[in-house]
Amino acid sequence: MLFVALLIVTLSGCGKKPVATTSNSIFLIAPYRHAGTWVFDDASRGLYREPFVAGIPGIIDKLVKNIPDADKGFRLLFSAQPFPGHTHTLVWKYEEGGGNWYECPQSQMEGWLCPALFRYFREAPKVIYFKAEKK
Secondary structure, three states, X not given: OHHXXXXXXXXXXXXXXXXXXXXXXXXXXXXXXXXXXXXXXXHXXXXXXEEOEOOHHHHHHHHOOOOOOHHHOEEEEEEOOOOOOOOEEEEEEEEEOOEXXXXXOOOOEEEEEOHHHHHOOOOOOOEEEEEEEEO
16 A cells, blocks of 8 residues: 555655756866867766857956966866856856857956857856866
8 A cells, every 4th residue: 555655646746856957056177278279178068179269268368367387277167156266257148159148347358158058057147157276
């Protein structure tokens, strides 16, 4: 009888755990220079030498100007939520070509994030908080 009751609860969905709306709160990648631009690898998301393009390399250049040997790699932490120590933000402007344009007020520059953004977020965040650190 207990087995039948558990089976009914399971089939009706009452025993299901809520599904998380996001996975990690803070993500970490390690960009480095390759073929004249900034790229990063994230095997867990199927990304290898994923390039930053359309303005983002200039934002990164300003971000890492005080990090020695940043070209060989640095830590980039980012989140759709503010986190202690974040130094920069990207503020959403509009969607184009499957990606999204953002403005970085701290560098007074704009850049486009390609659809790889959706490997981290279900939808384009209105604000992305980030910081760079030495590896």
